[in-house]
Amino acid sequence: MHDYKTNFQNAMQFGMNKAKLEWWRILIMGFLGGVYIAIAFYGFVKVTSLFSVITDGALSIRPEGRIAAAAVFPVGILFVLFLGAAVFNGDNLAFLGCLKKESKFRSLLLRWSIVLFANFLGGLVMAYVFHWAAAWNENDLLVIKGIIEGKLYNARGGEWHQIFFSSIVSNIVIVGAIWSSMASKNAVGKILIVWLPIFLLAIAGFNHIPVNLSIYTIGLAEFPTVAASNYGSMWAAIFIYNTLLPTLIGNWISGALILPSLYYVLVNFRSSKNKYIAKFCSLEYIHDGNITNAFCEPGEELNAQAETEAQKAIENKPFIFSLYDKIKNRKRKK
Structure with missing residues (x-):
């Protein structure tokens, strides 16, 4: 269903x-x-x-x-x-x-x-x-x-x-x-x-x-x-x-x-906060090579649009990707 x-x-x-x-x-x-x-x-x-x-x-x-x-x-x-x-x-x-x-x-x-x-x-x-x-x-x-x-x-x-x-x-x-x-x-x-x-x-x-x-x-x-x-x-x-x-x-x-x-x-339509979180979270999947999971909400099926949206996130918001790397590196140091 x-x-x-x-x-x-x-x-x-x-x-x-x-x-x-x-x-x-x-x-x-x-x-x-x-x-x-x-x-x-x-x-x-x-x-x-x-x-x-x-x-x-x-x-x-x-x-x-x-x-x-x-x-x-x-x-x-x-x-x-x-x-x-x-x-x-x-x-x-x-x-x-x-x-x-x-x-x-x-x-x-x-x-x-x-x-x-x-x-x-x-x-x-x-x-x-x-x-x-x-x-x-x-x-x-x-x-x-x-x-x-x-x-x-x-x-x-x-x-x-x-x-x-x-x-x-x-x-x-x-x-x-x-x-x-x-x-x-x-x-x-x-x-x-x-x-x-x-x-x-x-x-x-x-x-x-x-x-x-x-x-x-x-x-x-x-x-x-x-x-x-x-x-x-x-x-x-x-x-x-x-x-x-x-x-x-x-x-x-x-x-x-x-x-x-x-x-x-x-x-x-999503709120601006949810859009930011979605883009940020999508980068984790991109970083790990699982790009098709980007922009999928819990329970959603994978779709071709996910890859397109994730690529846009990298092109339009490079600072988010940098921020993600910094956060991940801090976690490793701890």
Whole structure:
């Protein structure tokens, strides 16, 4: 099992790989990501529908239905991880490359825009595939209509900020799940690590931009059957501003800024005193010929960066090396 520092390096490599992908690869992987999330949402709706009860034209869902539906939804993220697709949320980790100055922020914005558009495109294609396949029954469409109305109400009646803060929590869960999965090298471990947080996300109903895009595209494909009451043909425009926009901003803030930045600071920054001690202690290893141990904290694994940092210590702080020799000679005299 990796500690958080080792797993941070895994996340850093994951993010930098994302930042280096060609635009057409991002487009294809993002399209596939949209397809997989749409399939997961299809399963979510189908299971929810099985536990639905219609009374006087109104749809109600039994409590166990929400649990069962939430248990199905993680399939989408698992497909993304194991089949090599991309969703906007996971690609937010590319910001780690920007923090390390390995990629430019402008380039990341372009890549995020491409993957977001590709997620939308994948969801749109699947929405019409479901429509042409007559994949939805009457209960399914009532469930979808209820979800759309609920999101519009939360955004307008419950105010815009509720969607926004829900989205911040959502991407902490999603990026946290993807990040945590890097600590495991076997498939079963990754499945368990991802499934539990995404199950939590689905049962809590937090807002996730690829899922909301799937809901939006299905609403477009099935209009006017699932048109939200009181909104008519305007529901699509209202949904963009009041649901998709705050979801996008909230997801980006937590997935690209909060988690990556906090862990970057936690792993990479030391106090000036600790830096001095680390450089001084590293010279003992250099002096004894064990240069790769330099700059390794207790319990840390050896890494290639240790040698580079130790060499810098000799070049930039020669007086420390002299001081080390003096101290060692005094000990010998005693």
